[in-house]
Amino acid sequence: MLNSVIVVDDEASIRAAVEQWLSLSGFNVQLFERAEECLAQLPAHFTGVVISDVRMPGMSGLQLLDRLQQADPDLPVILLTGHGDVPMAVEAMRNGAYDFLEKPFTPQHLMGSLRRALEKRQLVLENRRLHEQADLKAQLESTLLGMSQGLQQLRRQVLELASLPVNVLIRGETGSGKERVARCLHDFGPRADKPFVALNCAAIPETLFEAELFGHESGAFTGAQGKRIGKLEYANGGTVFLDEIESMPLAQQAKLLRVIQEQKLERLGANQSIAVDLRIIAATKPDLLEEARAGRFREDLAYRLNVAELRLAPLRERREDIPLLFEHFARTAAERLGRHCPSVSGGRLAQLLAHDWPGNVRELANAAERHALGLDSPNLESLPGGQSLGEQMEAFEAQCLRAALRQHKGEIKGVMEALQLPRRTLNEKMQRHGLVREDFLGNE
Structure with missing residues (x-):
């Protein structure tokens, strides 16, 4: 009360x-x-x-x-x-x-x-709170696209964690969208109006790592001309996203741990501590605890980073999202290039569903852009699929149902006529694929 x-x-x-x-x-x-x-x-x-x-x-x-x-x-x-x-x-x-x-x-x-x-x-x-939650949910659905159960669960987790003052570890393969998820954790939380600083730990030379993170005073080392604010200090009040955290040198891991514990840092060549208020979101492909057991990562830092963990499923584990993502990326690319976006044939869709997508969403986005340019790769269908014929047919059926529901705005009679299915069969298929007509009411 x-x-x-x-x-x-x-x-x-x-x-x-x-x-x-x-x-x-x-x-x-x-x-x-x-x-x-x-x-x-x-x-x-x-x-x-x-x-x-x-x-x-x-x-x-x-x-x-x-x-x-x-x-x-x-x-x-x-x-x-x-x-x-x-x-x-x-x-x-x-x-x-x-x-x-x-x-x-x-x-x-x-x-x-x-x-x-x-x-x-x-x-x-x-x-007000309920309206704000509904607005945030709608915004997140348009940012993290997908209808699979895994994506729906991920969106729920992101909304829950965005408002909590805890560090988050994101695990996922290359191209699975780790930075986009990190950005959502920032944008949908109380730090949204503060800086979001993204850093790829694998792209920074070890000799420059400390200066990049912590900054330096003038003359701290050879070539250090003038004072420089490091990434951590610049992000004060906001969020630091450390991608490929497993690549961070062990010496810098110890210093990062101290920053997390004390919320203070020191620039290179300085004696004075600077208070910082940071949320750390880290991303990794391997298991950090396994890296720690192998001596390549500090175990205490792994626990500090992994207060909450989000796992991003590879695209091959959520194939039902492929048509929606492909359509979105192709339409976006066509609008950007001022071109008409060609439709996706059934054969092409079958190829998309059969492909394993080792590059995940990033690879799919590239394929969609080529499609928008009329440059579809003929090699895609020759790539090995990771599903049986039955699994591919199931995914294709789900996409057909979803497209019809979207076209008819959830109106069941129109879907029955379009797909030539009796009501009972349609209900069974919708239930099997986790489709609910209310999700399509009023949608274009």
């Missing part, structure tokens, strides 16, 4: 009495003598109720109400009025005030009005 209350009144006796009543009832009370002070110190996302006198020196309670409504139209404001101010307070309620209490008022009247206002506030905030 929400319990934050702001009281604004220029009479010290009123403030003291209201504070005593509310504090004894378990409310968290903040007092202000003037409306200007309240506005200056009001939290950006205040979740409680404001109680304000109407007549005060400087800004009046009605002016305060107007300013508060501009910031948050749903913030409940209870006005305290003298006898002559009642008509004015009634008019204020028409303009958005939650309630008014005529002085002198009893603790019971104040408590009753306040509890009702807080209950309304709680409902409004919960409704």
Whole structure:
């Protein structure tokens, strides 16, 4: 239950009495003598109720109400009025005030009005939260594309972890989309307006690694001209994405561990520590604990990085996502190049589903761009498939069902006619492939 209350009144006796009543009832009370002070110190996302006198020196309670409504139209404001101010307070309620209490008022009247206002506030905030979650879910679905159960689970995990202040380890093969997932963890969390710094540990020469991560002071080493801010310091308040973390030199692993533990770093050639607030997201292909057992990675750092782990399935393990991804990449490439995107034939789709995609999503995106240019590779169908004929037919059937549902916006009768299937057979196939008509309602 929400319990934050702001009281604004220029009479010290009123403030003291209201504070005593509310504090004894378990409310968290903040007092202000003037409306200007309240506005200056009001939290950006205040979740409680404001109680304000109407007549005060400087800004009046009605002016305060107007300013508060501009910031948050749903913030409940209870006005305290003298006898002559009642008509004015009634008019204020028409303009958005939650309630008014005529002085002198009893603790019971104040408590009753306040509890009702807080209950309304709680409902409004919960409704907002649900709308925000739905918006985030829709945005994430358009960023991490796929209908497979693995992708749906990944999106749920990303939404859960994005708001949590924990380090995350992402495991996946080359081209599986590790950086995109890391970016989503940043963009859908509270650090979204702070820097996102991506670093490929395998691409930095070992001799430059420390300077790149931690920065340096002027003259720290030969050629160090001027002070340089390192990547970790630059990312202060935001997120650092360390791709191929298994390639980080052992000496730098020890220093990174210290930064994670102490939230402090030192530039090369400096004696002063710099406080940093960082979230570390690391990505790796091999198991870091196996790397640690082989002496190639620090075990203590592996545990620090792997507070939460996300595993990205290779494309060959989620073939039902291939048609959707291919269509998206091909359409995006065609729009960028100003070309008409050619349709995908059934034979071509069968080739896409049969291919193993060792380069994963990155390889698929390249194939889709060639398709948009009319340069489909004839070698694709000769590449060995990783599925049996039955598995390929299942994947193709799922795509046909999904395309028909999307075309008819979830309208079952239209899907039955398009695919020439009886209702019972269609229901069985949809259930087997995990398709729900509600997911396609209103979709183009």
